[in-house]
Amino acid sequence: MSRGADAPPAAGPWPPAGEPVDAAALRARARDAGLTADGVFDVLRAVWQQDGEAWAELALPEETSVAGFTVHPALLEAAWHALGADTPLQPATWHSLTVFATGATAVRAYATPVDGRLRLLLADPAGNPVAAAEIVLAPAPAPADPGPGPGPGDRAPAAPRERAPLPRPHRATAVTDDGARLRALPPAGRTAELTRLVETALGAVLDLDTPPDHRDFLAQGLTSLGATELRRRLSAATGVELAPTAVFDHSTTAALAAHLAARLAGAESPDPASAGGAIGALYWEACAAGRFQEATVLLEAAAGLRDTFTADDPPVPEPVRLAEGEDAVLICFPSFSAVAGPHEFVPLAARFAGRHEVLALPHPGYRADEPLPRDLAALVEAHARAVLRTAAGRPFALVGWSASGMLAHAVAERVEQLGTTALAVVLADSYAPAVIRRKPWLETTLTDVVAARENALELRNDTRLTAMGRYLQAFRHWDPSPVAAPVLLLRALTPYTPDLPRRHPDWRAEWEPAAETRDVPGSHFTMLGEDCDASADTVRDWLDARLNARATRGEQ
Structure with a gap:
């Protein structure tokens, strides 16, 4: 079993x-x-x-x-x-x-x-x-x-x-009784014990020789699979059924221990953003039937029922540090999928550790307690403010993957309007909107593959699905404008489905306006994961050339 x-x-x-x-x-x-x-x-x-x-x-x-x-x-x-x-x-x-x-x-x-x-x-x-x-x-x-018994050499049978x-x-549906034991502890003792449990579980998941530190879990190398394992360990140890997103929503030892303590004390209800949901059930059913357009319309309509924010007063996302370094900072935008998040860049960030600081900006609205951007202007303004605050005058590159390449480019446009030019914009296998309009099969084939991959993943839920619907809707009528920052397009050499080259020979990523292009090993889904070494080397060399050019010109 x-x-x-x-x-x-x-x-x-x-x-x-x-x-x-x-x-x-x-x-x-x-x-x-x-x-x-x-x-x-x-x-x-x-x-x-x-x-x-x-x-x-x-x-x-x-x-x-x-x-x-x-x-x-x-x-x-x-x-x-x-x-x-x-x-x-x-x-x-x-x-x-x-x-x-x-x-x-x-x-x-x-x-x-x-x-x-x-x-x-x-x-x-x-x-x-x-x-x-x-x-x-x-x-x-x-x-x-x-007492007296058998003589020497005899052996009485032991009872x-x-x-x-x-x-x-x-x-296996039962849980341990640790929940009762933990609830019986005084609050301070309960928090201390939960902190120890989180540290022990995290150390085991990450296979650490020393106790984990107090940085964000992602900065310590926790992947999405590792997060699932950590959640299961803690649920088994505490009797608390944690939501699939809990490890990312409370992504430090102290925050996760506090969340567990609140759940045990009854101060917090179970996270409503659990896997599945009525919207998700309809969405995945429509995708399975090949009705991708109807599935997308469903998500957009459901997103319209959620609270929103505007460009006048957007929530500014807090960056998640994935790697530390002294050179230019890389600021990454997760994809728009239902299982998206800063964890997507953990493998890539590890290749830059010691050279470049790597940060990821979570998207507003992917948690149940967050409003969605009302429109594209609100989304771009939120991230542009986060970029400027995070960079704090340092040279920075913006990195987007898949659909979030559009966001990276749009944010580069906005910060230039505000008087700052990015060192570079890096687009990992992103298709320009005009390219997708010319090749409508791109949207349906990619949606088909993504739906098949994500339908089996625990991180998806109605909150994240409706956020995905709003983000894709925001870019529907957008086209990129030229920017002063140099733009690099990384193209995957392996098609995202085996038969794609036979049906569509022009399947590789394209960007407009034209960008420098580098082909790297891997597919759309592995180029930042198991095949990320070549992607990291390519980006590092390209950024070094930009930094050297700035130094030659006497720029900071």
Whole structure:
């Protein structure tokens, strides 16, 4: 059974980094303490321990039947033995047992003590969760003096000590009881514990050797997939069902811990911007039927029902720092899709770290508590003010990807009207509006591919879909004007669908007015992700040439 939404994460890299422990010695100590009787399977095959945590490989003998068991009790018993390096341990109380898959005969176990309890995770050899449990452990009492007994050479059978009964297992829809424990803590203690939980989970997701810092999660390298994993870890640890956008909406350790504390205290209701929604259901159904125009009209109409802001008093987005550097700052605009956000530029930003500061500007209206721009002027004004405030007199380049290339160019126009010229405008696989009007198949084929990709992603919701509708609507009748800033167009060498070159040989990105063009490896969807090395090198070299030219002219 594959991991479900409530399944805990797998136990991590294998073999683990802990110190090997003599598994045979652990089994012997457990038998000597009377924790397991003769004839109970010795399933503990390998053990590692480090800093109070333990990992183990467990396997039932080949002839063992698992019929009638959700999880064979010998596997659970052996898992807690893995912690007993010095003193054999036995369970005093079981708090929970959650089963994700049945029929396991070999598992990897991860055991960690948490506030007097032992948290167990059993995963199959592929890393898919099998079961999770929490128990209170106590040292096994020393065997009582048996008094006169068998003579030398004789061995009386050991009687197993009484152990706490296994709880009735439940399916993966159940949550742990950590929510009750956390609610019982005083407010200051609860916040401190939640901060520790966030730091621990983030460190595990990012595979950090040192504790995570207090920067924005994206600046620490958290991707959208990592955000999903972090959310699932925290939901499992706290009993709080976090919205798919929660990690991005509360994107520092302190902010996310505060959000969890408020949810536990009942001060905040569950985020209404959860995945799915009535609008989304209709939109994806229309896309699946190939009715892309009707789907777009639906989003635009729904966006008209949301609160808006004007160009006279726009909310100025706060930038998200993705990389630090001393040279010109790169200010990035996420795409307009329903799953868009600063996280789209995390892989690219990592390639500029140490040279260029890289910032991303979130789009107003992609969160449920934010108004949408009433029109294009409002959107451009909001971002232009953010750019000027963020750049603070430093040379800056504006970077857009896909449809947000239009926004990057429009903002370059606006800041020039306000007396500032960008160092450069970089458009990553962006199509000019006039090109799309000449090639209407571009809109339908791209929409088809995007819909197929995003329909399976958790980050999408009605709020984000209606924002996407408003942003695309804002640029419907816009055309770029020439700007003083040099413009670079990056074109993907791989088509976004395999059959695209056969049906449409002129599929590659075009921009008008004409821009310098560089072809880079990857597709529309990978050129800033797994194929971003070449994109970063191309942009860096091109920006260096611009900076050198400015230096030659004596400009700052």
